[in-house]
Amino acid sequence: MPHRAGYFALAYSWDHHCEDLMRSLQAGFSKAHSEVDELIRDVxxxxxxxxxxxxxxxxxxxxxxxxxxxxxxxxxxxxxxxxRGYGVNRDLAAALGSLEGREREPLGRLLDETFLRKIDVVRRSIHVPQEWVDQRNSEHIIAGLCTKLGLKANGNIPRVLSPNVLDLDYYYKIMSSETSWQTNTDIFQRLFFRAGSASATLMEGSTGLHNQKSAMELKTAANESFRVTSKNIFETLHTFTDIGLDLLKDLHRLLCHGVDPQAGQFRRIDFPDRNGVTFEFGNFDREIGELSWVLSETASSFHDLPAFIYNLARCYYMLIGIHPFWDSNGRVGRTFLNQMFMKKGLPPVSF
Incomplete structure (x- = not known):
């Protein structure tokens, strides 16, 4: 998702998430340098x-x-x-490029040197084809030495990361079969109800627009609108819902009734901080068209669980990146995801 945290680390301005990312990368390179220095001294x-x-x-x-x-x-x-027009942090890209430039060649050269310095000694114990040397194939060398020592190679091949495999079919099958409809409803009400009613601007008493209501009036209206939206979702769970741009607009209209004078409408101007997709070069209309297409793909994949989950993630990613509404884009995204989950008979999520 194009937001301030997580994998993409796409803060719109330099903040502590960028600092954390850079510190983590620098610590990784420092660790590698330290251990390669130990190899140089090792005999x-x-x-x-x-x-x-x-x-x-x-x-x-x-x-x-x-x-x-x-x-x-x-x-x-x-x-x-x-x-594509999303708000991104060019300073972060420049800092990452600078770090790569400082580390790639020097550390790569040291790794080459430390690999080669003991090859002749290894060859006294095992056969080492020149191909292994050219490819810097340490895995084969480790396996060969393990064989000579009577050890299993599998447990001696170090890994930086263990691959995480998520079996969505199995997970949701278990969750759906082991949680009753009433339990799912309780989860929705206790977790999602609270998460869905949260909005940074609303909780600060502002919608980012000129609004005559007080902060408390805005919060009260927002929570009441979310209650009405939740009721509407439960009443229509077992009826056909057209998954498209109009659904997102309807959710926004329900969620922002009495809060945002543009409830149910896409914004027509850029944000002052250029957050989200801008209107220059036709960016906004192009991305809305792409979102419409992905929503259509989501509808088509409703009966294919892995594809459906994947397409829902794409929809949320694009919605938050585009920021098509002036306010409450996150609330619309969370509401949309959990509405789709529950229509599929899956438990909702809170995030």
């Missing part, structure tokens, strides 16, 4: 010490690649979203 001669040497080398080469990959993906995302 392994036995098979056991050679195994530990190349295990440490393997881990730090994987860490090096992982950090560069993280930087590359974030820069690519920032550039891609910036091109």
């Amino acid at each position: 392994p001669e036995t098979r056991e010490s050679l195994l530990n040497y190349y295990k440490k080398w393997h881990y730090n080469r994987a860490l090096y690649r992982h950090l560069l990959d993280l930087i590359g993906r974030r820069i690519f995302t920032i550039n891609s979203l910036g091109y």
Whole structure:
């Protein structure tokens, strides 16, 4: 999602999320430098010490690649979203590029040198084809040394990250079969009701527009509108709902009744801080068209659970990135997601 936290780290201005990201990356490179320096000072001669040497080398080469990959993906995302008109942080992209420039060549060279410095010693214990050397294939070297030592190679190959596999079919099948309709309703009311009624601007007593109501009046009206919206969702759970732009507008109209004078309408001007998609170069209309297409894909995939979940995530991502409404985009997104979950017979989520 193009917001201030998480994988994309796309703050609109430099803030503590950017600082955290940069500190994390710098700490990773510092760790790799420190351990590679230890390898330079190391003098392994036995098979056991050679195994530990190349295990440490393997881990730090994987860490090096992982950090560069993280930087590359974030820069690519920032550039891609910036091109499409989303508000992004160019300072973050520049800082990431500078960090990559400082670390890629020096650390890569040290890793090459430390890999090669003990190859001749390894060759006294196992056969090392030149292809392994050219490819810096530490995994084969570790496996060969493990065989000589009577160890299992699988448990001796260091990993930077353990892959996380989420089986959506299994998870939602279990959740749906083990939670009753009443339980799901309780979850919705206790978790989502609170989350859905939250809005940063509303809770500050403002909608970002000139509004004559007091802060307390705005909050009261917003919570009442959310109660009405929730009632409407429950009453229509078992009826057909057309998944499209009109649904998002209807949700906004219900949620912002008595709060936003433009309830149910897309904004027609840019935000003062240029948050969201701008209107220049036709960005806004183009992205709204893309969102409409993804909503259509979501409707078509309703009976294919993994595809449906995937498309819902795309819808939310685009909605928050575009920021089509003047206020309450997050509330509309959360309400839309949980309405779709419950129509599918799945438990709602709170976030």
